[in-house]
Amino acid sequence: MKRSLMLAGAAALCCLVVGTTASAQDLVITNARVLDGTGNLIPNGTVVAQAGRIVSVTAGPAPTGIARTVQRIDARGMTVLPAYIDAHRHLVQGQPQAWLADKAPANMKSFLDAGFTTVFSMIDDGPTILELRRRLASGEVLGPRLYAAQLVPLTKGQAEPAVPPTPQGQYTDPGRNDPARPPARPVKSPDSFTEAETRAMVARAKTQGFDAIKTIMLATPGGPEGHAQAIIVDEAHKQGLRTYTHATNYLDTLTAVAAKVDVLAHTPHIGQLEENPAAISAIAKSGIPMVSTLQVFTPHFDENNQPLYRDGGPFPMPRPLSSAGQGPVNARLLWDAGTMLAYGTDTQWDPKVSLMDELRGLVLTFSNRDILKIMGPNTAATINKSADLGTLEPGKLADIVIIDGDPLTDIFNLTRVVATVKEGKVVVNRLPVR
Numbered sequence: 001m002k003r004s005l006m007l008a009g010a011a012a013l014c015c016l017v018v019g020t021t022a023s024a025q026d027l028v029i030t031n032a033r034v035l036d037g038t039g040n041l042i043p044n045g046t047v048v049a050q051a052g053r054i055v056s057v058t059a060g061p062a063p064t065g066i067a068r069t070v071q072r073i074d075a076r077g078m079t080v081l082p083a084y085i086d087a088h089r090h091l092v093q094g095q096p097q098a099w100l101a102d103k104a105p106a107n108m109k110s111f112l113d114a115g116f117t118t119v120f121s122m123i124d125d126g127p128t129i130l131e132l133r134r135r136l137a138s139g140e141v142l143g144p145r146l147y148a149a150q151l152v153p154l155t156k157g158q159a160e161p162a163v164p165p166t167p168q169g170q171y172t173d174p175g176r177n178d179p180a181r182p183p184a185r186p187v188k189s190p191d192s193f194t195e196a197e198t199r200a201m202v203a204r205a206k207t208q209g210f211d212a213i214k215t216i217m218l219a220t221p222g223g224p225e226g227h228a229q230a231i232i233v234d235e236a237h238k239q240g241l242r243t244y245t246h247a248t249n250y251l252d253t254l255t256a257v258a259a260k261v262d263v264l265a266h267t268p269h270i271g272q273l274e275e276n277p278a279a280i281s282a283i284a285k286s287g288i289p290m291v292s293t294l295q296v297f298t299p300h301f302d303e304n305n306q307p308l309y310r311d312g313g314p315f316p317m318p319r320p321l322s323s324a325g326q327g328p329v330n331a332r333l334l335w336d337a338g339t340m341l342a343y344g345t346d347t348q349w350d351p352k353v354s355l356m357d358e359l360r361g362l363v364l365t366f367s368n369r370d371i372l373k374i375m376g377p378n379t380a381a382t383i384n385k386s387a388d389l390g391t392l393e394p395g396k397l398a399d400i401v402i403i404d405g406d407p408l409t410d411i412f413n414l415t416r417v418v419a420t421v422k423e424g425k426v427v428v429n430r431l432p433v434r
């Protein structure tokens with residue numbers, strides 16, 4: 001077994017050596033602290049990529065005989081790890097056409113600058129996001145690879161809040177206007193779609209070219225939401241699509257779990273899970289992965305010491321400050337029970353700022369080592385891309401980030417991106433000249 005693996009490695013390397021011309025997707029990174037995403041730390045290692053995929057990750061210097069034309073990076077003092085993935089993002093802002101024409105190129109570049117080579121849009125203006133995905137895939141716009149979910153409603157219209165929203169500021173906790181928690185949480189069910197109507201909406205999303213279906217779960221007492229969700233999951237799977245569900249109150253999470261959705265797009269931040277061990281167990285035992293989205297509630301302070309939330313907006317916003325603590329606590333309780341947590345920010349904000357803020361949520365209840373697992377293999381598995389992404393292993397895409405410093409010592413070093421590599425190509429290069 002070991003011998004055949006070694007031979008396979010040697011065969012792969014020989015091509016790199018013998019190949020007459022090095023392509024832009026061939027790369028050798030040496031002298032690196034390598035955190036390959038599987039839990040391995042190589043203090044002084046070499047990563048070899050060919051034709052956009054990883055050929056080898058080894059301790060020690062570069063293998064001899066690699067063509068001199070192959071691009072080399074000396075990563076002394078730096079850490080090499082899998083490029084980042086955001087599994088819950090919103091991109092389009094303002095007027096969609098104007099954004100696509102004027103803002104999208106710089107916005108996409110900012111993802112690469114922050115180390116992200118894969119982004120999942122969890123609802124944006126449909127035609128705009130599909131056109132952006134096409135431009136990214138064709139190389140017209142330089143940026144991460146993009147996946148896009150289409151919203152399919154669970155019910156006709158929205159459930160009425162049980163109490164009308166109050167003018168902003170009337171409650172000390174603006175979360176009292178949040179429809180997912182009392183007192184606003186709806187008690188009357190909205191009308192349902194027919195099964196045929198629901199299936200047709202899923203089929204249309206497939207025809208339009210979306211990668212996934214997203215639903216927003218707000219389960220009313222005796223309401224149609226759980227049943228509609230189960231139909232959507234069934235039809236989506238028939239169409240080869242996966243389902244992502246927004247659920248922020250653990251009661252909604254449980255309804256989504258019962259309908260066997262593929263991914264929970266949020267950590268539930270409403271409801272004290274430690275008082276509901278049966279809920280923890282049901283969610284964890286389902287094996288459904290969950291996206292973190294903890295930074296929504298973590299204030300970010302501007303230069304005037306004013307707290308900003310989520311997309312850089314001021315407080316109060318229609319979300320509760322109390323969730324800043326409850327989200328991370330619930331995430332940890334579910335993690336300990338076996339739930340796979342993935343990285344996602346649920347923001348439109350600058351990718352580097354939102355990375356910093358998501359980390360500020362995660363460090364409350366997770367170790368640096370666990371955060372690397374969450375950001376790498378867990379997020380790749382959650383978006384069903386483990387074959388290509390999430391770890392640095394032979395055969396996977398050479399999507400690599402090089403950072404200044406060690407994230408095991410200080411996780412915020414993840415924001416100090418020196419270079420980003422996408423499919424073997426160096427797309428961000430702030431490397432020191434040596």
Ligand SMILES: [Zn+2]
Pocket residue numbers: 088089090122346347
């Ligand atoms: Zn979202």
